[in-house]
Amino acid sequence: EAQVTQNPRYLITVTGKKLTVTCSQNMNHEYMSWYRQDPGLGLRQIYYSMNVEVTDKGDVPEGYKVSRKEKRNFPLILESPSPNQTSLYFCASSLTRTGGEQYFGPGTRLTVT
Amino acid sequence: QQQVKQSPQSLIVQKGGISIINCAYENTAFDYFPWYQQFPGKGPALLIAIRPDVSEKKEGRFTISFNKSAKQFSLHIMDSQPGDSATYFCAASVGGGGNKLTFGTGTQLKVEL
Numbered sequence: 001e002a003q004v005t006q007n008p009r010y011l012i013t014v015t016g017k018k019l020t021v022t023c024s025q026n027m028n029h030e031y032m033s034w035y036r037q038d039p040g041l042g043l044r045q046i047y048y049s050m051n052v053e054v055t056d057k058g059d060v061p062e063g064y065k066v067s068r069k070e071k072r073n074f075p076l077i078l079e080s081p082s083p084n085q086t087s088l089y090f091c092a093s094s095l096t097r098t099g100g101e102q103y104f105g106p107g108t109r110l111t112v113t
Numbered sequence: 114q115q116q117v118k119q120s121p122q123s124l125i126v127q128k129g130g131i132s133i134i135n136c137a138y139e140n141t142a143f144d145y146f147p148w149y150q151q152f153p154g155k156g157p158a159l160l161i162a163i164r165p166d167v168s169e170k171k172e173g174r175f176t177i178s179f180n181k182s183a184k185q186f187s188l189h190i191m192d193s194q195p196g197d198s199a200t201y202f203c204a205a206s207v208g209g210g211g212n213k214l215t216f217g218t219g220t221q222l223k224v225e226l
Contacts, residue, residue: 031211042202042216090156094211101210104156
């Protein structure tokens with residue numbers, strides 16, 4: 001089954017404790033991105049990647065890092081989480097930047113206390 | 114600055130009625146306008162999309178109306194069903210559906226029996 005998977009689905013952590021949210025897709029997609037969803041704000045792009053080793057900032061990149069060492073994986077790293085990063089995070093992928101639709105993962109609900 | 118403005122924030126419609134959600138955009142470079150449907154606990158999924166060279170697109174009970182001069186587009190759900198109850202997001206992108214999506218703030222639709 002073609003899909004985007006994320007782990008963990010739920011995470012509660014404390015301020016400053018480094019964490020990684022994993023994202024993997026099995027569709028051989030080139031383009032992957034991370035969004036955060038907040039009430040009243042919709043979804044906003046954090047980072048994106050056009051292919052292996054090619055990443056760039058989206059609209060709200062502060063406090064986040066990403067890497068793309070393999071085509072299928074695009075982890076989101078919070079090196080020193082803060083309470084304002086409490087949010088619902090979605091990973092998405094598409095065949096290319098210009099082609100096709102974006103497929104979203106099931107989401108990761110992160111709470112930082 | 115919200116580049117894509119969506120209204121209403123919430124909507125209650127009787128079964129069999131028409132649901133209408135509106136969006137307005139500012140960036141005239143946008144050339145792809147999708148609508149995403151999101152059920153609780155799930156990621157957004159593409160429902161229907163339109164490009165600005167057409168004024169309307171219909172897929173089953175779902176229709177997008179697009180007004181390029183007014184920079185507005187809307188989603189109409191005909192014969193609304195309880196299974197349509199979800200959050201709907203309009204979005205826009207430059208260069209196609211795979212690229213960064215700029216989302217509206219979402220509309221929570223409830224279809225009552």
